[in-house]
Amino acid sequence: MLQLGIGSTEILGETTRDVEIDPKPVLDVLLLSQRRIADLAAFCLAYEYEDTFAVVADAQRIDATELPSLEFSRRAYKLVRLASGSPRLARQLAPSPRNKVLLERDFELFFPVFSNAHQLYSLATIPNWRERCRKAACFIAEVLWPDTLPQYLLEFLSPFDHVFVGTSHSVKKIARMTGRPCTYLPLAVDVLRFAPASCDQPRLIEVCNIGRRSPVTHQALLDDAERRRSFYYYDTVAASGAGLKDRTFSVDSPKEHRRMLATLLQNSSYYIANRGYINKPEFTAGRDEISARFYEGSAAGTVMIGEAPRAEEFKRQFDWPDAVIHVPFDSPDIGRILADLNGDPERLRAVRRNNVREAAQRHDWLHRIQVVFDTLGLAPTEKMRVRAKRLEQVASQAKAIYSNGGTGSFRSTIPQ
Numbered sequence: 001m002l003q004l005g006i007g008s009t010e011i012l013g014e015t016t017r018d019v020e021i022d023p024k025p026v027l028d029v030l031l032l033s034q035r036r037i038a039d040l041a042a043f044c045l046a047y048e049y050e051d052t053f054a055v056v057a058d059a060q061r062i063d064a065t066e067l068p069s070l071e072f073s074r075r076a077y078k079l080v081r082l083a084s085g086s087p088r089l090a091r092q093l094a095p096s097p098r099n100k101v102l103l104e105r106d107f108e109l110f111f112p113v114f115s116n117a118h119q120l121y122s123l124a125t126i127p128n129w130r131e132r133c134r135k136a137a138c139f140i141a142e143v144l145w146p147d148t149l150p151q152y153l154l155e156f157l158s159p160f161d162h163v164f165v166g167t168s169h170s171v172k173k174i175a176r177m178t179g180r181p182c183t184y185l186p187l188a189v190d191v192l193r194f195a196p197a198s199c200d201q202p203r204l205i206e207v208c209n210i211g212r213r214s215p216v217t218h219q220a221l222l223d224d225a226e227r228r229r230s231f232y233y234y235d236t237v238a239a240s241g242a243g244l245k246d247r248t249f250s251v252d253s254p255k256e257h258r259r260m261l262a263t264l265l266q267n268s269s270y271y272i273a274n275r276g277y278i279n280k281p282e283f284t285a286g287r288d289e290i291s292a293r294f295y296e297g298s299a300a301g302t303v304m305i306g307e308a309p310r311a312e313e314f315k316r317q318f319d320w321p322d323a324v325i326h327v328p329f330d331s332p333d334i335g336r337i338l339a340d341l342n343g344d345p346e347r348l349r350a351v352r353r354n355n356v357r358e359a360a361q362r363h364d365w366l367h368r369i370q371v372v373f374d375t376l377g378l379a380p381t382e383k384m385r386v387r388a389k390r391l392e393q394v395a396s397q398a399k400a401i402y403s404n405g406g407t408g409s410f411r412s413t414i415p416q
Contacts, residue, residue, distance in 0.1 A: 029059035030103075030133065032112035032126065034119050035254055037067040043115040044254040045292050046141050048190050050113050051255070052365040056383040059111070062101055064122040069098035074121040081152045090152075097125045103132040109378065110136040117149050120156040130159045135376050137162040139185060143170040144287065146177060154178055162375055168313050169287045185371060186317060187292050191364040192387070194262045194299035195356055195394050199349075201266075206230045207338070208268035208302070211247055211293065212279050216330040217272070224335035233264060243280075265300030269348075270338065273297050275309040278329055290314050295363045298323065298355035301398075303341070303348055320358050322351045353398050360395035 031054060035047045053059055064070065077094035081087055103126065110133035114120060117140055123129065130136060136159065143149070143165050157163050157178040164185035165171060175182035207221055209232070218234065225232035237249045251257040265271060276291040288309035297304040298318070308314055308324040318324065327337055341348065366387045373380055 028106070028108035029053075029057045030107045030110050030129075031059050031061040032110075032122065032129075033061055033063045034113075034115065034122060036063045036065045037070065037122070038115060038119065039250040039252075039254075040115075040248050041251050041257055042248055044251060044257045045187065045189075046113050046115045046139075047254040048193075048258050049139070049188070049365050049368070052190055053111065053113075053369055056366060056369060056387055057381055058383070062126060064097075064125050066098045070122060070125065073097045073124060077121070077124070078150070078152055087152070087155055091124075091127075094124075096127070100124070101126050103128055105132065107133045108135060109133065109376065111372070112138045114138065114140045116140065116142050117146075117153060120153045123156050135378070136160050137164060137372060137376060139164045139166070139372075141166040141187065142289075143167050143174060144289070146170045146173040151177075164372065167289045168311070169289065183371075183375065184313075185368050186290060186313075186363075187295055188363050188365045188368050189292070189295040189299045189359065190258070190262075191299045191360050191394060192390060193258065194265065194296060195360065196266045196301045199301065199352060199356075199398070203267050203269040204231055205233045205264065205268040207232050207270045207272065208264055209234045209272040210264075211235070212274070212277070213247075213272070214279070214329045214331070216332055217334050220332050220334045224338070227335075233268065261296065262300065265296060265302055268300070268302050270341075271297040271300070271302035271304050272306050272327075273304040273308075273324055274306040274329060275314075278307060286310075288314070290317065294318060294324065295359065298363065299359035301352040301356045303351045304355070305337075305341075317362070318358075320354045322347070323355065323358070325351075357395045357398040360391045360398065364391050366391065 031050050033047065033050050034043065035050075050061065054061055073095050077090045080093045081090035084090065110129050112123065114122075120140075138157070138160055140163070144167055146154075154174075154177055157174070157180055160180055163174060163178065163180050163182045165174060165182060166185060166187050168184045168186075171182050171184045174180075206225070207230075209218065209221060213234070221232050221234070224230070235247050237247055239247055241248075271293070273291075273293045275288045288311045290309050290311070290313065294304065294308075294314075303322075304324045305327040306324060307326065307329050308318070325341070327334065331337060364387075366384060369384065370380065372378075373384075
């Protein structure tokens with residue numbers, strides 16, 4: 001069964017194969033979400049993007065559901081496609097997902113969001129999306145090795161007017177393989193959610209270390225926290241994947257997970273932020289990408305420490321002083337490093353000021369939505385202008401707060 005969403009409010013659809021969308025939307029934008037069939041914590045970032053898009057563009061949302069039915073359809077499609085060499089024949093012969101949605105009116109823009117390219121087949125749940133949507137673009141958060149992707153999946157990108165991807169190294173190859181314009185669209189964050197309530201609030205967590213981590217640094221942080229009775233926050237979820245180098249888990253609610261992450265970072269002094277897949281260098285093969293944690297850590301006003309991506313793109317996006325303070329991945333002397341940093345409180349206050357201000361000025365999801373609209377020739381909505389003003393308040397308040405000695409609140413100036 002497919003379930004529909006209008007704006008940020010989820011509405012359950014009827015058990016039917018043909019579903020009529022709200023005939024009178026404020027703006028004709030349609031989103032396709034994976035949130036009901038892909039519940040890993042890492043995917044929640046994409047759903048945050050969708051939620052922001054829905055709010056500022058009054059977009060309607062269709063959620064793909066019934067993963068077993070969708071996978072059965074995909075396998076049948078793949079079999080026919082590879083055997084016949086014909087995408088058209090594969091579409092005709094493959095069984096439809098159990099609750100496909102047939103759009104009964106036109107939309108100005110169709111904008112599905114995918115965490116990875118393996119989710120592209122979910123487009124089959126809306127078989128007439130191209131006929132009903134005047135413009136169509138999509139965002140794929142991560143495509144590290146497009147050469148390894150099955151051609152039958154990449155073919156689903158050919159009807160789009162534009163493809164946006166969150167990894168810079170794959171842009172040219174995707175454009176060449178699909179024949180469609182492709183643009184690097186960096187990841188971002190809901191700055192209004194992640195910005196701290198006050199720059200003067202106590203940060204009870206000294207170090208936040210989640211996701212991939214160095215066993216050496218982790219043990220040193222455990223020892224230092226035990227010795228000083230400080231609050232070191234870290235994952236206890238079991239490692240998984242090849243070589244037990246991954247740490248991931250499923251969540252019940254993407255919104256609640258993002259809210260919890262924002263709260264953790266708002267209350268953390270230091271956030272360990274390393275380049276993506278740092279403990280799997282054979283996987284990236286030198287193709288460093290900018291992971292979400294850099295956007296999240298800066299928006300929350302943390303002091304980010306770790307090994308930043310070795311890429312010009314990172315230097316362009318995070319070009320202010322101390323955006324990331326370099327600390328080796330394996331740091332047995334992390335206790336001494338923290339002690340040295342804590343001995344310079346003015347530097348730390350400047351770091352937090354700069355991080356919040358820069359995130360509000362360039363790394364909110366609104367800034368990415370503006371790129372999409374500009375690329376497709378769409379005019380900004382009034383709600384986009386309102387959010388832009390709120391972000392300007394966060395940025396200007398961050399500067400004023402710290403220049404005035406650390407008084408005031410970010411959120412007190414932001415209408416809720």
